[in-house]
Amino acid sequence: MPRETLTKEQIVQTAVELLDSDGVEGLSMRQLGSRLNSAATAVYWHVKSKDDLVVLAADAVWAEIELPDLDETPWRAAATAMAKGLYAMILRHPWLVPAMSTHLLYGPGKSRHDDHLLAVYQAAGFTGQGAERAMKTVFTFVLGTALGVASEAAWRSRLRRTGGDEQEQARELVARATEIAMRFPRLRAHTAAHQGEEPGLDLEFGLRTILNGLQAELDIQEA
Incomplete structure (x- = not known):
């Protein structure tokens, strides 16, 4: 998926799913990009780092x-x-x-x-x-x-x-x-x-x- 078609919401939701299955230690930009059918570099256009992604994912689940x-x-x-x-x-x-x-x-x-x-x-x-x-x-x-x-x-x-x-x-x-x-x-x-x-x-x-x-x-x- 090209970076132009990715959204931060898609990235965060997929990160939550990856964290649910593999935990914080198992989260990586490469795995995230694979799940999104995108290059890891495309993810970096929307999220600065893995740590930032964990913070965004953690905040998203509170809305549940x-x-x-x-x-x-x-x-x-x-x-x-x-x-x-x-x-x-x-x-x-x-x-x-x-x-x-x-x-x-x-x-x-x-x-x-x-x-x-x-x-x-x-x-x-x-x-x-x-x-x-x-x-x-x-x-x-x-x-x-x-x-x-x-x-x-x-x-x-x-x-x-x-x-x-x-x-x-x-x-x-x-x-x-x-x-x-x-x-x-x-x-x-x-x-x-x-x-x-x-x-x-x-x-x-x-x-x-x-x-x-x-x-x-x-x-x-x-x-």
């Missing part, structure tokens, strides 16, 4: 999070919906979390999300720094909860790129971790009691607990 109507949605329901939307978005794009540690990721997409999220906690009754702290508390929890899933996805992506046997190494890792955990009585009992539980339950419990705490803070302020 739906913003609840605050005139019709109670603040706790709105906060929960946005938290779950963030969690689901990270699971679709697990490269985003490791990219946060190596790139300054901020643009219109994330600004749109953050602006609405701030409005959620202001609607709850938080003001000034209190609204920002409430917002960051929930955001940090969701990010931390998604970290494990994102890390595993990055590990599996690296195995695929290096030709490793993903399934076999995953089985070996689980077996080794289980063997270590079984040496400790509380971990052994906990593992046996909670086998088969869905990871999403951690998100539900954590959100409910944090929002209960934030509601208690509001009640104290109003007392």
